[in-house]
Amino acid sequence: MTTPVIKHLLRAALLLGLTLPAPVRAAEDTLAIANMTFRTGPFAEAGTPLMDGQRDYMLMLNERDGGINGIKLNYDECETGFSVDKAAECYDKAKGSSLVIQPWSPAITLELLPKASADKVPLLAPGYGFSAISDGKRFPWAFNPPVSYWDGASMMLKGISGDDLDSLRGKKIVLLHLDGAYGEEPIALLQAYADSFDFTLLPVPVAAKEMQSQSAQWAKIKAERPDFVLLWGWGAMNAGALAEAEKSGFAMDRLVGIWWSANDDDLKLAGEAAKGYRALSWNLPVPDAEAIKDIRKYVIDAGKSQTPVEALDKHYYQRGVLVSMLSAEAIKAAQEHFDKRLISSEQMRWGLENLKIDDARLAALGMTGMVGPFATSCASHSGNGSAWLVQWDGSRFVKASQALTADREMIAPLVDQEAGKFATAHAPWPLNDACKE
The missing domain is CATH 3.40.50.2300 (Response regulator)
Incomplete structure (x- = not known):
């Protein structure tokens, strides 16, 4: 042990x-x-x-x-x-x-x-x-x-596009996600956005046994040359993704995580190498x-x-x-x-x-x-709250956006x-x- x-x-x-x-x-x-x-x-x-x-x-x-x-x-x-x-x-x-x-x-x-x-x-x-x-x-x-997670996916797209989703047209976005129910949760909504705003979504799963070593996934990412990588990580997967992104020379400010990928301890391990990395968080x-x-x-x-x-x-x-x-x-x-x-x-x-x-x-x-x-209400058990982008400055996370809200019109049909x-x-x-x- x-x-x-x-x-x-x-x-x-x-x-x-x-x-x-x-x-x-x-x-x-x-x-x-x-x-x-x-x-x-x-x-x-x-x-x-x-x-x-x-x-x-x-x-x-x-x-x-x-x-x-x-x-x-x-x-x-x-x-x-x-x-x-x-x-x-x-x-x-x-x-x-x-x-x-x-x-x-x-x-x-x-x-x-x-x-x-x-x-x-x-x-x-x-x-x-x-x-x-x-x-x-x-x-x-x-x-x-x-x-909800779908709120988070919507807000991530708003964040990387500067709240101008039309700017994503023609771009390629990788979803690097844990292979399982958690990691698969945002795919349907992100694909609906991809269909509506004419960008390419490429899901790249990471098996639990591969969390710390994602060389195959990052080789694929390097070959695909995406404009952004959305990190739907958890646990050791976060540190593994940051290490491989650095090794691959992927720009940290184009790697954006969901709130479970905003773990201070994961980023402290990466230190200065992860400077510029952003993540969405519903708490500050x-x-x-x-x-x-x-x-x-x-x-x-x-x-x-x-x-x-x-x-x-x-x-x-x-x-x-x-x-x-x-x-x-x-x-x-x-x-x-x-x-x-x-x-x-x-x-x-x-x-x-x-x-x-x-x-x-x-x-x-x-x-x-x-x-x-x-x-919350009878209709909304999520409460339609907000979240912020936070950015790693080399030693800590700092607030990097105003409060973001999800696009209810995109999410409601899927719900x-x-x-x-x-x-x-x-x-x-x-x-x-x-x-x-």
Whole structure:
């Protein structure tokens, strides 16, 4: 067993020993939230900071506020190692008690959608999962705010074209993607754009075993001489792509990644060689945000977390904080609407469908600048949020664009088509007939 694997196993064990509060506490005095984690396995380097951010925010609310409206949060982790089979086991353990469950991969999301719909348990997949779950009428129990993968693909094209998609006519764009449900997610939408704006799309898959060595893929890219490469990477694939791009002499400012390819640690490995690389991100790290200061005060400095202090300013950690914020805000909305402090999973579903995260709310949460405003509704379970391009300056990511939004007219037909296919394939599929929007 390698040293990094031992490190992650030990760290996971320590964190599980610090789970908030003990999972066996009585349901009547806690609000249970289950999270499927991947602190071990092939993507642990990404999973650890994401889970640290989620956990630390929940713990901060318990320590600073006594929970939410006086009810403590029982945040429980179930380790999957990113395995669909293990995730299904975790779901079965949590579905009877958790207000919401986070699946953490498109493949796991697709596996759990029918189960969660039948069990009436909300699935929360912020910025990931099957993009069509943004259709609240067909997927009343699934949510992917503040943006979907299809939103991300649309915004990436806006970003590389300077918001002038006609400028892409006649150009060639490679989609370098992880081979699997995650990497294949943007292909249909990007092809629709290619057909509409007369550019060539060339998908180039990377198998999991090839993530660190992509010589064959980059040989093809070099031969094709594309105008842009869109990096739909994950885990070790990001560092592998950056290394091969440098070796191939591909201009870094023409390599643009999705938000999972904006990992500070991946770029630090590349250093100056990756200068100019851009990525889309639906969150921006704000080191002096009041919410981060409170996490430092009530959790980190108080010795209640194993999170390294240097992680607090990074994309993945702060994204994890925002993911937990979504759950907390849905709980608050449901508590107020139903005039109950101990809400049910069905009431939690209402809260997730009625999130209103505007500038005023972000200021009140101490999260100004960390994420753009958005609002979920019966029709939109993604919230139609925004994202920014960030650029690596050789030592850190800096903001490189104004807030970008997705083209709803391009995305809506695909959402309708794919949501309809899923419902037909899983008939009889329950719809939210109350959704008239």
